[in-house]
Amino acid sequence: xxxxxxxxxxxxxxxxxxxxxxxxxxxxxxxxxxxxxxxxxxxxxxxxxxxxxxxxxxxxxxxxxxxxxxxxxxxxxxxxxxxxxxxxxxxxxxxxxxxxxxxxxxxxxxxxxxxxxxxxxxxxxxxxxxxxxxxxxxxxxxxxxxxxxxxxxxxxxxxxxxxxxxxxxxxxxxxxxxxxxxxxxxxxxxxxxxxxxxxxxxxxxxxxxxxxxxxxxxxxxxxxxxxxxxxxxxxxxxxxxxxxxxxxxxxxxxxxxxxxxxxxxxxxxxxxxxxxxxxxxxxxxxxxxxxxxxxxxxxxxxxxxxxxxxxxxxxxxxxxxxxxxxxxx
Amino acid sequence: xxxxxxxxxxxxxxxxxxxxxxxxxxxxxxxxxxxxxxxxxxxxxxxxxxxxxxxxxxxxxxxxxxxxxxxxxxxxxxxxxxxxxxxxxxxxxxxxxxxxxxxxxxxxxxxxxxxxxxxxxxxxxxxxxxxxxxxxxxxxxxxxxxxxxxxxxxxxxxxxxxxxxxxxxxxxxxxxxxxxxxxxxxxxxxxxxxxxxxxxxxxxxxxxxxxxxxxxxxxxxxxxxxxxxxxxxxxxxxxxxxxxxxxxxxxxxxxxxxxxxxxxxxxxxxxxxxxxxxxxxxxxxxxxxxxxxxxxxxx
Numbered sequence: 001x002x003x004x005x006x007x008x009x010x011x012x013x014x015x016x017x018x019x020x021x022x023x024x025x026x027x028x029x030x031x032x033x034x035x036x037x038x039x040x041x042x043x044x045x046x047x048x049x050x051x052x053x054x055x056x057x058x059x060x061x062x063x064x065x066x067x068x069x070x071x072x073x074x075x076x077x078x079x080x081x082x083x084x085x086x087x088x089x090x091x092x093x094x095x096x097x098x099x100x101x102x103x104x105x106x107x108x109x110x111x112x113x114x115x116x117x118x119x120x121x122x123x124x125x126x127x128x129x130x131x132x133x134x135x136x137x138x139x140x141x142x143x144x145x146x147x148x149x150x151x152x153x154x155x156x157x158x159x160x161x162x163x164x165x166x167x168x169x170x171x172x173x174x175x176x177x178x179x180x181x182x183x184x185x186x187x188x189x190x191x192x193x194x195x196x197x198x199x200x201x202x203x204x205x206x207x208x209x210x211x212x213x214x215x216x217x218x219x220x221x222x223x224x225x226x227x228x229x230x231x232x233x234x235x236x237x238x239x240x241x242x243x244x245x246x247x248x249x250x251x252x253x254x255x256x257x258x259x260x261x262x263x264x265x266x267x268x269x270x271x272x273x274x275x276x277x278x279x280x281x282x283x284x285x286x287x288x289x290x291x292x293x294x295x296x297x298x299x300x301x302x303x304x305x306x307x308x309x310x311x312x313x314x315x316x317x318x319x320x321x322x323x324x325x326x327x328x329x
Numbered sequence: 330x331x332x333x334x335x336x337x338x339x340x341x342x343x344x345x346x347x348x349x350x351x352x353x354x355x356x357x358x359x360x361x362x363x364x365x366x367x368x369x370x371x372x373x374x375x376x377x378x379x380x381x382x383x384x385x386x387x388x389x390x391x392x393x394x395x396x397x398x399x400x401x402x403x404x405x406x407x408x409x410x411x412x413x414x415x416x417x418x419x420x421x422x423x424x425x426x427x428x429x430x431x432x433x434x435x436x437x438x439x440x441x442x443x444x445x446x447x448x449x450x451x452x453x454x455x456x457x458x459x460x461x462x463x464x465x466x467x468x469x470x471x472x473x474x475x476x477x478x479x480x481x482x483x484x485x486x487x488x489x490x491x492x493x494x495x496x497x498x499x500x501x502x503x504x505x506x507x508x509x510x511x512x513x514x515x516x517x518x519x520x521x522x523x524x525x526x527x528x529x530x531x532x533x534x535x536x537x538x539x540x541x542x543x544x545x546x547x548x549x550x551x552x553x554x555x556x557x558x559x560x561x562x563x564x565x566x567x568x569x570x571x572x573x574x575x576x577x578x579x580x581x582x583x584x585x586x587x588x589x590x591x592x593x594x595x596x597x598x599x600x601x602x603x604x605x606x607x608x609x610x611x612x613x614x615x616x617x618x619x620x621x622x623x624x625x626x627x628x
Contacts, residue, residue, distance in 0.1 A: 003431050007424060008417075095415035099468065102380055102409040103432035104401050104475065326384065 001105055001113040008090075009118055025142055027068065031136030034061050038139040038252050058143050066327055068263045069155035072129050074161070076167035077120045077192045083187040084171020087114055088158060089181040103303045115317060119168050126164030130156060147293060148244035148298050150200035157302050169316035176323050195312075199305070205246040207304045210291035217251065217286050222278040228269050231233035237288060242295040249289040251281075259286055259297020330381040331394040333358045333479055333511045334379055338388030341374050348374040350535045352388070356513075356528060359506060360542075363526030364515035371535045372515040373412055374461055374571035379513065380409040384546060392476055405435055408472035408510075412483040414465040418457030422450050426474075430558075433475040440507075448500075462493035466500065473504045481504065485583045486521055498525055523601055531605055533612035539584075543601065550604050554580040555594030564590050571607035582607040 006013075041057045075257040091097040102109055134156045141147045147156055154160070170192055215221065215237055226236030232250040239245065250258050253263070259265050268280035293301065332355045339352040349371040356362055364372050377383045378390050381398015390397060393406050416425060422445060430436045446454065448466045456464060472480060475583060484492040485501065494610060502525055507511045518520050522529065529546060531538040538545065550570070557579040563569065567590050572581040574575065583589070589596045599607075 001432065007420065007428075022532070085421065094418065095411065095413065096417055098382060098409070098411035098469070099415045100428075100432070101382060102404065102407065102411075102472070103429070104405040105432050106401055108399070109401075239541075324495055327364055 001110060001263075004100070004118060004248075005114050005117045009083075009121075016121070017264050020125055020128060023068075027136045028060075029329055030064055031132075032066075034065075034136060037061070038143075039194030048238075054143050058140055060142075061140050065133075066151075068133050068137070069151060072126070072133060072155040073151070073163075073196065074159055075129065076122075076126055076163040077189050079164060079278050080169075080188045081123065081243035083118055083122055084117050084168040084180055085175040085184045087172055088175040089179060089184055089224055092179050093181060095307035103166040105323050108321060111321060115169075115172065115180075117319065118129075119165060119313075121288075122164045122168040122180055123161050123273060126160040127158075130158070145238075145240075145242035148293065148295060148301070150204070150243060153244070153298075153301070154196070154200065154303075159302055159305045161315070162306040163196075165313040166309040166316075169313040173316045173320055176320050193230060199308075202310075204301065204305065205244075205293070207295060207301055208293065210246045210293055211243075212289060212291050213239065214287050214289055217288065218284055219278045219282040222281045228277070229260075230266065230269060231265070232258055232265055234288060239288055239290070239292060243292040244295075246291045250289055251286050251326070253284065257308060259284070330358055332356055332391075333360070333362075333393060334429060334513070335391045336378075336388065336459040339375075339378065339385050339390050340387040341371075341378060341383065342386045347535050349378070352537050354530070355531075356538055356540075357509075358375075358511050360504075360511055360528040361526045362461060362511070362513040362528040362530060363371045363522030364513060364530045364532060365517065365519055365522050366515075366532035366538075367609060368517055369555050370532045371499075372532055373483050373515075375532065376409075376481050376515055380407050380481050382411075405433065406474065406478045407481060408467075408475055408477035408479070410468045410472045410483065410485055413488060414461075414468035414485070416456040416459075416467055416471075419455060421453050421455050422467060423452040425456060425471060426452075429471045429474055429476075435476045437476050437536065438587065441470055444470045444473070444500075457565045458491075461488040462490070462497065465493075465497055469497070469501065469504070473508065478508075478510055480508075480510050482512070484515055484517070486516065486518070488592060494521070501525070508601045519602055519605055529601070529605075533609045536612070538605075538608040538612055546604060547598065547601065550582060550584055550599055550607075551589040552580055552582050552597045552599050552603070553590070553592075553594040554578060554597070555592075559593050563592075566590075569599075571611050 039056055039058065041053045045053050088241075091100065100110065135166060137156070139155070141152065146152055154163070167188070171184070171188040174188045174191075177180070178184040187282050221237070224236065224238050225234050229233055234248065235250055237245055237248050250260055264280075264284060268277060272280045334356045336352050336353060336354040339345070339349060339354075339599060352375065364375065366372050366610070374383070378385055379392050379397055381396070381403070393403070395403050398404060399408065417428075420428070426438070426441050426445070429441060430438060444466075446468075448463070450459070450463060450467065450590065459467065469482075469485070474582075481536040482501070486497055489497055498521060501512070501514075504510075513525070514522070527543050529543050530539070530540040542548075553563075555578060557574050560579045560581050563581075563583070568584070570582040570583040570584055573579065582603065
């Protein structure tokens, strides 16, 4: 049965391996370049004038690393569509399930081998990709101090392995229940995208109760913010140590009152030049309240996320077995 | 001896549609069984139940003593060629044989190779580029080379032209003899069945109309012809399968369990075609269904 699965999956597997090899070569080269720049910059940093050097270092490689990360977030969806879905629908659409189910192999075993073999290949693909990217980007991540932020978290270490397994099982399950390749592909992609949107924004922040903290808007802090709203909202608050900032309050004064509608705030945001802004805001002695997940929780979050997606995949696999054993013609 | 196929109250419905209703069968081993009936009568449903592709909605079915499709040992005993003989379009003939060899412990490589060269199939050819006849032959070879005790064919000759059909049925019979297996084949063409089968099941309107050994069936059915009033009052113990009244006279097909009824009418033997047609016609008449079976609540 393994031979049969391999024979049917061969073309797709070769294509997948080719893509992975190309990506691997690129990431190894990129990783070496990043390390080289990092060492040079760190040496210069030791002599003084560090801040400018490091920000130049990250901006030099942010684009490549970000694109590779986004691609790794998308890859499981593609695996689900092109490896997961056709694994079953191709048999159902051409009627060959009626041929293979009458060989001396029970349907349960047939499904187990297909699911196990291609599922492991899917996990190997996302796993290796993640391993390489995590290695290549590690100096950048260290300087950016942002590996806990959703888009980076999703594309490093062990979670991509679970995403691969989940997306593959999602494709396979939709294939089995919808029985048509194209609609199943669309459904699998849509649901995968929804899950990947909902998990980091609504579920993941609550794996462990977030910690509340007050962040004073000092001149340096204001300088690093990425967004100023007209009515006292700000974005991009950074807290040393690399925690994940889950939520940020409006800007508050020392008595805890919202400053969004004061004349000085609108003056700072609308009239003052960007160069004057940090001075303009920080002299009012204001702060924001944030909730955050401390950096020390990074690995427990990686494991929890992996566990949850592994559970999803296991439930889907159970559904597939139930369907194939009891209902399908 | 275990019956090759035993069904009790077997039924299958798809949603509200009944594909097979209340089917009782017990077929002895070593026979070549023909399953005939009009399109949509439930032939495919019965055969798919027999090889375990689908599960019954009601009743039970046992093939060679156990539930179909439940274990590898049971799967090994039954070879099935589905309707339109599916094969993997992007795999070559050699790949198909390799699949057969890997997936069937009892695979007979010699038999497979011999049949392939007899049919004249090129081992390197992709199945997707073969003709319907070649595909059917390949599917047949795979089903046979696993050396099953029962071969099931669902409309095996439906897609073939008359010549290919002839060759295919001939091959099929050779296989059955070679293996010493039983076989069930369905067809809507009676001529196919007549040539190769010694046991007949007529399926119409999702029910088994009649089933039995072909010779016995022919012995037990007669055509009586005479005047309409004479035939209107037959003695008890005879089941009227079909009656045909015309101006010049009437003829009825009756089923007996021994000698035909004696009377002022003329008694004739009938051939298989007349017999099958009589049962199929009866099933197609909306009222006739009650003749031999108690009325059942429909829907």
